[in-house]
Amino acid sequence: MKVEEVPQDKSSLKNAKTKELCYAVNKDGKYVTKLSDGWDVKTIALNKSLELIEERKEHFKTEFLKGKISPIPYYMEVNRMDLNVLASYMNQWKWTLKRHFKPTVFNKLSEKVLQKYADTFNINIAQLKDITQNGN
Amino acid sequence: MEIDFKHKQSAHCENGVISNLLIHNGYNISEPLAFGIGSGLFFVYLPFLKVNLAPAISFRPMPGIIFKRLCKRLNIKIKRQKFKNPAAAKAELNHLLQKKIPVGLQVGVYNLTYFPDEYRFHFNAHNLVVYGKKEDTYLISDPVMENTTVLTAKELEKVRFAKGAFAPKGQMYYPTHFPEKLPLEKAIKKAIKATCRDMLAPVPIVGVKGMRTVAKAIKKWPKKIGVKKTNHYLGQIVRMQEEIGTGGGGFRFIYGAFLQEAAEILKKPKLEDFSKEITAIGDLWRDFAIDASRLYKNRSSKSDGYEKVANKLLVLADKEENFFKRLKKEIV
Numbered sequence: 001m002k003v004e005e006v007p008q009d010k011s012s013l014k015n016a017k018t019k020e021l022c023y024a025v026n027k028d029g030k031y032v033t034k035l036s037d038g039w040d041v042k043t044i045a046l047n048k049s050l051e052l053i054e055e056r057k058e059h060f061k062t063e064f065l066k067g068k069i070s071p072i073p074y075y076m077e078v079n080r081m082d083l084n085v086l087a088s089y090m091n092q093w094k095w096t097l098k099r100h101f102k103p104t105v106f107n108k109l110s111e112k113v114l115q116k117y118a119d120t121f122n123i124n125i126a127q128l129k130d131i132t133q134n135g136n
Numbered sequence: 137m138e139i140d141f142k143h144k145q146s147a148h149c150e151n152g153v154i155s156n157l158l159i160h161n162g163y164n165i166s167e168p169l170a171f172g173i174g175s176g177l178f179f180v181y182l183p184f185l186k187v188n189l190a191p192a193i194s195f196r197p198m199p200g201i202i203f204k205r206l207c208k209r210l211n212i213k214i215k216r217q218k219f220k221n222p223a224a225a226k227a228e229l230n231h232l233l234q235k236k237i238p239v240g241l242q243v244g245v246y247n248l249t250y251f252p253d254e255y256r257f258h259f260n261a262h263n264l265v266v267y268g269k270k271e272d273t274y275l276i277s278d279p280v281m282e283n284t285t286v287l288t289a290k291e292l293e294k295v296r297f298a299k300g301a302f303a304p305k306g307q308m309y310y311p312t313h314f315p316e317k318l319p320l321e322k323a324i325k326k327a328i329k330a331t332c333r334d335m336l337a338p339v340p341i342v343g344v345k346g347m348r349t350v351a352k353a354i355k356k357w358p359k360k361i362g363v364k365k366t367n368h369y370l371g372q373i374v375r376m377q378e379e380i381g382t383g384g385g386g387f388r389f390i391y392g393a394f395l396q397e398a399a400e401i402l403k404k405p406k407l408e409d410f411s412k413e414i415t416a417i418g419d420l421w422r423d424f425a426i427d428a429s430r431l432y433k434n435r436s437s438k439s440d441g442y443e444k445v446a447n448k449l450l451v452l453a454d455k456e457e458n459f460f461k462r463l464k465k466e467i468v
Contacts, residue, residue: 001384001419016252018282021147023168023389025415031168031393033147035282041429042378045371046254048432049188052368080246082189085258088299 001025003034011038012046053077064131070106071131072097075121089120138268141238143277143284147383147390150202151176152279153240153263158212160238161311163318165210172394173209173323174202175330177387181346183353188257190372193350195386197334199261199302200242203309205330209323213313218305222293225306229266232310238267238277242307244298250278250285260302266292280381324398325467331391332464335456344457351449358442366442367432374425374432385418392418410463417455424448 003024013019019035026032060074076086087094099105109117111125118128127133141160146152146167151174158165171177175197182192196202207214219225232239244260245251268275272289287295296306335343350373357366377386392415399407427445 001389001415001422006384012252012254016250016281018252018280020280021145021383023147023383023393025392029412031389031396031411033145035145039378041425042374044429044433045374046379048368048371049375050254052189080257082258085300088301088303 003027003032006034006036007039007041008037009040009043011040011043013038053080061131067103070101070103071128072100072106072117074131075117075123075128079121086120090116137233137236138270138275139233139236139238141265141267141277143267144279145282146279146381148176148196148381148387149263149278149280150199150261151390153265154203154206156265156277156279157238157240157311161314163314165318166393166397168390168393169397170206171202171387171390172331172398173320173327174204174206175327175334176202177331177391178334179343179346179386181341181350181353183341188372190369191353193373193376195377195382205327206323207311209326210318210320211315212311212318214309215312216307216309218307220305222297222306225296225308226289226293229308230269232308233266233269237310238265240265240309241296242302242304242309243295244300244304245295246298247291247294248278249287249291250276250281258298258300260298260300260304320401324402328398328463328467332460332467335460336464344453344460347449347453347456351446351453354442354446354449370428370445371432374428377421378425385421388414388418388421404466406466410459410466413459417452417459420448420452420455424452 001022001024003026006022006024014037019037022034022036023031024034057074057077060069060077063069064071064074076082081089083094083097087097090097100109114125114128118125121128142156144152144156144159146155148167148171151167151171154170154174155165155167158170165173178195178197180194182194185192203214206212217228219228229239229241241264242260243262243264244258245262246256246258248256248262264276264278266274267277267284273286274289274292276285276287278285296304298304337343337345339345340349354366354370357369361369378384383390392411395407395411395414399405399411424445427441427448431441431445
């Protein structure tokens, strides 16, 4: 990659007032560093990845409103977590968490467990129980 | 208190922290040199391990390995500490800052408040340096950021004790001992040999063989798992190749910069040619990313597009196999 080829496409880096460092070759054939505003090729890949999370969020929201699942899968997506990450934060087995996906099991959870979920997801218990109260 | 610490932006966090800590101690080791001596160039495909709902692909070895190898090869001693108790972790950090020692920390990315929201994922092997403290705020040199930044004590505790894979457990590190003269030449030779060995490893998921396995998989994906999933998988490959601080082209450009520096240190002008060659290979990786992005941009894609992208990867594997075989012979 030549210095003048380092892409300068608009990306979310700007929101954080930063740029990304790339390595490129200058006119004399020497490697130098050059800052980049972003590259569409990867911005698209990142956005597609985020879209997928949005889709899953919507899906779990609908399922929750239908009463088919507990709110936990929805909040997992909001926090970009998978079962491994959640299990680690909750200090629980994955299969225990999977049981909590069932509304019947979730409704019987103790205040203590609910509070732990709420803390993990950075919300309060009321929001945990009813996702329509969540800003997202 | 604030330590006089020079923040220098880098492409990748791990190399950047090492380089900045060494420079602080008076050893001018650039990011490419740190990356090269740590044998950072790598390729591995772990289809059974899912990251972001896609098979894991990495262009670098496991977190921490580059640092470990670099220190071993340069005879630098590092003190590392992990903690169970956040209060103890904080006290020890404060104690070191008091002694004017800038400290490297392993942290989770998800709660780094200064990162753009789009980049906040549960990735726990990020590295940064704390170089001071003002009341309840820590002064942070995050090598992937253009400028220095800050985190409150509470925010810092959260990222130091993030949970999940590679949980940092408050890990912190700093160099404690340096040799009189860094054995640079010996280290560089050893490192290049190790990289050649890794990339030519006779294992189907590692190095050029791993690249071929991925190429074969790409050809099968559209039929096996559908276009939507295939596109997601391709997007994740491109992100690993370009996004995660690789400096472009899956670290090939940083490696090119390393070979250029190595040519001078070893007085081997031939390595300049190898640098040019890996740069051209890096450009091909960029082309591969562009072609892949055309596929995941539009959902309705003809399947011969996947064939073509896969073939490009096969060409890359051939070129790199040839490259590393010759590079191996060059370093005796």
